[in-house]
Amino acid sequence: SQQGEEDPQALSIQEGENATMNCSYKTSINNLQWYRQNSGRGLVHLILIRSNEREKHSGRLRVTLDTSKKSSSLLITASRAADTASYFCATDGYQGAQKLVFGQGTRLTINP
């Protein structure tokens, strides 16, 4: 079964607003990563947060990690039409393995 689950499944907001997506996972992890996918093909890495970190920033992106709740959030500030994409979280450490397991993703639509 999937290690990570994103919430909501779909999100539609107006350009300029902030978008928040959440990810929950089941077991202990070494790190959690967020990826973006445009047009159903290759994914692009956005940010990696380690299990001993609580918050990380990259440009307009802010990621938080709460290991006690086994959850993470991705915040995109001042959204743009180009941010329209699917966003996935990925975790390792599931069942003690190194492999990265992805969630089902959040489909984000930014309306101009």
Add this chain to the structure above:
Amino acid sequence: GAGVSQSPSNKVTEKGKDVELRCDPISGHTALYWYRQSLGQGLEFLIYFQGNSAPDKSGLPSDRFSAERTGGSVSTLTIQRTQQEDSAVYLCASSLGRAKLFFGSGTQLSVL
């Protein structure tokens, strides 16, 4: 090459035929992953290669699926006796150990 290369980009085959999908990872990357993504869905883990360790095959859906990685570089995913439910985008990714993944553009497999 500069990135992960997958071939072919599209493959149409008849039910019952065998197919081979190829992945050329980034030179020097020790880890290589195969994922499958059905339309509008998340990424389903298939198999993970890490250096000279035995591959993690726990995601392969049936014994019709197999993969190999020759010389620690190029990987081939083989699907025997294809079924219509095998239709999906097959994504390959590589990384340096537990670092971020670099994805190829995928192979769209259509089984008629």
